[in-house]
Amino acid sequence: MYVDLGNVLDSTPGLSREQLERLDDRVADAHERIEAGRADAEHGYAALNLPETTDPDEIRAAVEPFGDAEAVLTVGIGGSALGAATVSEALGGDVDAYFLDNVDPEDTTRLLDSLPLDSTAVNVVSRSGTTAETLANFLVVREAMESADVDWTEQTFVTTGDEGNLRQLAEKHDLPALKVPDGVPGRFSALSTVGLACAAIQGHDLDAILAGAADEADKLSGSLFDSPAYAYGAASYALDRRGATVNAMMPYAESLEYFAEWFAQLWAESLGKEGVGQTPARALGATDQHSQLQLYRAGRHDKLVTLVRPREREDRPIPETELEGLSYLGGSTLGELLDAEFEATEASLAAAGQPNIRVEIDRVDERGVGELLYGMEAACVLYGELENVSTFTQPAVEWGKRAARGLLGGGDFEEADAVSDKTRLEIE
Amino acid sequence: MYVDLGNVLDSTPGLSREQLERLDDRVADAHERIEAGRADAEHGYAALNLPETTDPDEIRAAVEPFGDAEAVLTVGIGGSALGAATVSEALGGDVDAYFLDNVDPEDTTRLLDSLPLDSTAVNVVSRSGTTAETLANFLVVREAMESADVDWTEQTFVTTGDEGNLRQLAEKHDLPALKVPDGVPGRFSALSTVGLACAAIQGHDLDAILAGAADEADKLSGSLFDSPAYAYGAASYALDRRGATVNAMMPYAESLEYFAEWFAQLWAESLGKEGVGQTPARALGATDQHSQLQLYRAGRHDKLVTLVRPREREDRPIPETELEGLSYLGGSTLGELLDAEFEATEASLAAAGQPNIRVEIDRVDERGVGELLYGMEAACVLYGELENVSTFTQPAVEWGKRAARGLLGGGDFEEADAVSDKTRLEIE
Numbered sequence: 001m002y003v004d005l006g007n008v009l010d011s012t013p014g015l016s017r018e019q020l021e022r023l024d025d026r027v028a029d030a031h032e033r034i035e036a037g038r039a040d041a042e043h044g045y046a047a048l049n050l051p052e053t054t055d056p057d058e059i060r061a062a063v064e065p066f067g068d069a070e071a072v073l074t075v076g077i078g079g080s081a082l083g084a085a086t087v088s089e090a091l092g093g094d095v096d097a098y099f100l101d102n103v104d105p106e107d108t109t110r111l112l113d114s115l116p117l118d119s120t121a122v123n124v125v126s127r128s129g130t131t132a133e134t135l136a137n138f139l140v141v142r143e144a145m146e147s148a149d150v151d152w153t154e155q156t157f158v159t160t161g162d163e164g165n166l167r168q169l170a171e172k173h174d175l176p177a178l179k180v181p182d183g184v185p186g187r188f189s190a191l192s193t194v195g196l197a198c199a200a201i202q203g204h205d206l207d208a209i210l211a212g213a214a215d216e217a218d219k220l221s222g223s224l225f226d227s228p229a230y231a232y233g234a235a236s237y238a239l240d241r242r243g244a245t246v247n248a249m250m251p252y253a254e255s256l257e258y259f260a261e262w263f264a265q266l267w268a269e270s271l272g273k274e275g276v277g278q279t280p281a282r283a284l285g286a287t288d289q290h291s292q293l294q295l296y297r298a299g300r301h302d303k304l305v306t307l308v309r310p311r312e313r314e315d316r317p318i319p320e321t322e323l324e325g326l327s328y329l330g331g332s333t334l335g336e337l338l339d340a341e342f343e344a345t346e347a348s349l350a351a352a353g354q355p356n357i358r359v360e361i362d363r364v365d366e367r368g369v370g371e372l373l374y375g376m377e378a379a380c381v382l383y384g385e386l387e388n389v390s391t392f393t394q395p396a397v398e399w400g401k402r403a404a405r406g407l408l409g410g411g412d413f414e415e416a417d418a419v420s421d422k423t424r425l426e427i428e
Numbered sequence: 429m430y431v432d433l434g435n436v437l438d439s440t441p442g443l444s445r446e447q448l449e450r451l452d453d454r455v456a457d458a459h460e461r462i463e464a465g466r467a468d469a470e471h472g473y474a475a476l477n478l479p480e481t482t483d484p485d486e487i488r489a490a491v492e493p494f495g496d497a498e499a500v501l502t503v504g505i506g507g508s509a510l511g512a513a514t515v516s517e518a519l520g521g522d523v524d525a526y527f528l529d530n531v532d533p534e535d536t537t538r539l540l541d542s543l544p545l546d547s548t549a550v551n552v553v554s555r556s557g558t559t560a561e562t563l564a565n566f567l568v569v570r571e572a573m574e575s576a577d578v579d580w581t582e583q584t585f586v587t588t589g590d591e592g593n594l595r596q597l598a599e600k601h602d603l604p605a606l607k608v609p610d611g612v613p614g615r616f617s618a619l620s621t622v623g624l625a626c627a628a629i630q631g632h633d634l635d636a637i638l639a640g641a642a643d644e645a646d647k648l649s650g651s652l653f654d655s656p657a658y659a660y661g662a663a664s665y666a667l668d669r670r671g672a673t674v675n676a677m678m679p680y681a682e683s684l685e686y687f688a689e690w691f692a693q694l695w696a697e698s699l700g701k702e703g704v705g706q707t708p709a710r711a712l713g714a715t716d717q718h719s720q721l722q723l724y725r726a727g728r729h730d731k732l733v734t735l736v737r738p739r740e741r742e743d744r745p746i747p748e749t750e751l752e753g754l755s756y757l758g759g760s761t762l763g764e765l766l767d768a769e770f771e772a773t774e775a776s777l778a779a780a781g782q783p784n785i786r787v788e789i790d791r792v793d794e795r796g797v798g799e800l801l802y803g804m805e806a807a808c809v810l811y812g813e814l815e816n817v818s819t820f821t822q823p824a825v826e827w828g829k830r831a832a833r834g835l836l837g838g839g840d841f842e843e844a845d846a847v848s849d850k851t852r853l854e855i856e
Contacts, residue, residue, distance in 0.1 A: 006853040102715045104766060106683060106792075133765070139758070287529050297827070298702065298703070340831075343835065344829070351843075409756050425432060427653060427659040
């Protein structure tokens with residue numbers, strides 16, 4: 001991963017070289033804490049050890065029975081789906097990957113009606129085995145398979161903790177079971193069993209993904225000037241503190257569209273605590289130049305725009321043309337056009353004094369994806385240290401879970417009463 | 429469309445009933461200006477007349493030759509694609525809809541390799557006929573058809589202005605041609621030829637879409653308490669002014685995922701001007717409860733969360749289960765689970781004092797989509813009046829267009845020089 005901070009030097013808000021150097025002292029301290037956490041495999045910090053601790057052979061063995069699957073369906077939500085979706089979307093492949101990560105009945109029906117159920121591998125992912133959305137979806141999928149006379153026990157495996165419903169189910173029906181690693185929160189689990197089983201079924205090279213991540217891990221050091229991940233994390237933190245409270249993640253590659261979504265979870269759930277935390281916004285280049293760019297350039301100076309691209313792609317020529325005013329496109333390529341737009345947008349933001357950071361990988365391949373995911377995770381952990389928040393917890397989501405459970409008759413929760421007490425001011 | 433402002437009354441930032449009443453005087457003035465603009469079909473305001481001025485027969489006639497198409501491919505970018513994608517994604521249908529709205533060579537190749545080119549209708553959409561991305565993609569698609577021995581002139585139609593490359597092309601090859609209406613900026617064109625041709629090929633009821641929009645138009649009045657669209661626009665504006673500088677658009681329906689993207693363009697490009705403008709962020713319920721909610725509830729009080737849902741859906745039961753702790757789900761439905769999560773999230777934000785607005789439609793059907801799109805457009809126009817920005821222009825995107833064109837050898841533009849002069853501070 002390459003990170004270029006050049007365009008934050010003269011922006012508003014911005015960071016001078018001196019400010020970056022002063023920040024670097026704090027990075028050194030934070031790095032020590034992070035390394036100590038990794039050494040003890042503390043909760044959360046353990047995620048930064050995944051390039052070493054994930055065993056690709058274990059994953060390949062678990063999915064071996066599904067070698068002939070035409071499709072793989074991951075049933076999970078949040079961190080139990082986003083990492084797998086990000087890797088799978090980035091790398092493509094002949095085995096179609098689907099994700100049931102919502103409880104929308106219309107969408108679920110549409111998906112189940114279109115899937116070849118008898119040749120679909122189903123991966124049910126929940127550490128606790130009690131995630132309401134995931135288990136509800138699993139029950140629906142299982143019933144659909146039974147209705148189609150498909151033996152669900154032959155098509156299903158689970159990714160879960162040592163105990164709970166899914167573990168018991170696996171034991172009862174002799175399903176392959178992968179272990180969600182201890183100490184790794186869902187949003188940091190892309191490089192574990194949770195994120196890689198789908199990629200394994202698609203035939204991607206897990207070793208290369210982990211090697212890319214390991215490369216990025218090796219660069220972590222006591223200075224932001226030596227580590228792309230820390231450079232990104234430290235600059236994002238400092239810009240947020242100076243007013244760039246929104247981080248618009250804008251990859252220039254359709255294959256990285258899910259990456260922006262994964263990043264949004266990583267950033268929001270890790271850093272959104274106690275009245276702080278940069279708000280992630282998702283964008284996609286070049287498309288969103290025709291959508292968000294007007295605001296990013298001419299709106300408030302409260303945004304950092306992160307532009308991400310691969311340095312190389314499979315390209316495609318633009319045919320020569322007789323069309324008026326467009327001869328300059330002929331003989332060029334789509335990739336050159338996309339790169340020109342990337343650099344033009346970056347310069348356009350810089351010329352308007354809007355802070356932006358360039359993040360690059362060599363290619364959107366296994367190694368590149370490993371670098372990018374690990375790099376952003378380490379950036380996030382560093383940001384959390386600098387901000388002094390509890391990076392690896394998500395206490396604010398519990399209130400709503402209790403309320404929803406109460407509403408569905410799953411127990412007596414006072415939060416559910418607040419729902420019926422809602423203040424109304426309806427205009428129709 | 430129904431808008432419930434109840435949860436902004438006690439939030440921080442928030443709006444009291446008195447503040448809303450004072451704001452209503454300004455809404456009355458703004459409504460007068462909007463009505464005057466509509467009466468004169470002024471640039472931009474003309475978009476609010478589309479429920480009357482769009483002729484569905486004209487659209488149906490233009491696409492009649494493509495009645496047997498298996499797929500429809502819209503080649504356009506920004507407002508030339510997003511409206512059509514939003515309508516098409518919301519309504520579904522047996523004819524698959526694809527959108528080439530980026531210039532990513534890998535993605536383009538993947539798409540063209542998978543499309544049944546000889547039964548795909550291609551709609552090339554660009555008002556000017558010179559949009560670089562769209563024309564480059566058209567050239568690539570045309571060549572792919574020629575290579576596959578498909579007569580592209582039999583499969584292609586254009587949606588464009590009275591003049592320019594696409595108009596000439598249509599005349600030369602006798603292609604069906606739809607007119608982009610005058611005075612309607614791309615991001616406000618969903619209810620015109622631009623947004624509806626794709627839906628027509630899919631067999632959706634254009635009259636019902638326009639009728640839904642007309643219903644919403646009929647409710648525009650001098651008071652935010654009588655018009656859901658104005659209620660939403662006025663409250664969003666006032667909350668932004670009080671510190672809710674981010675608007676997280678969070679539909680609880682997979683079919684409305686594109687709607688959030690369309691909204692982001694509408695909001696960003698219309699209102700992001702001269703140092704102001706609320707930043708749209710896209711989210712999706714219930715999925716993003718496991719992603720963004722931690723931040724939305726516990727982060728800075730700088731966000732308005734807009735929760736959107738249909739009041740009715742095709743539902744699907746959750747099977748009864750023996751799984752421990754989950755019996756409460758059995759006998760319930762996915763739709764009930766999703767609604768419980770919607771209401772729980774809303775209450776959870778309210779309990780934390782985070783401002784949120786509920787927006788509902790009866791169903792995600794033609795009429796509902798018409799209401800929702802028109803309602804949000806009218807809300808945006810009102811917001812622009814209250815903020816006193818030039819809602820219908822997008823001057824800030826021109827700098828980058830010139831730079832990109834210069835980089836590709838399409839002329840001598842000084843903006844291109846800024847790209848090579850980029851300040852670098854690369855960490856690798």
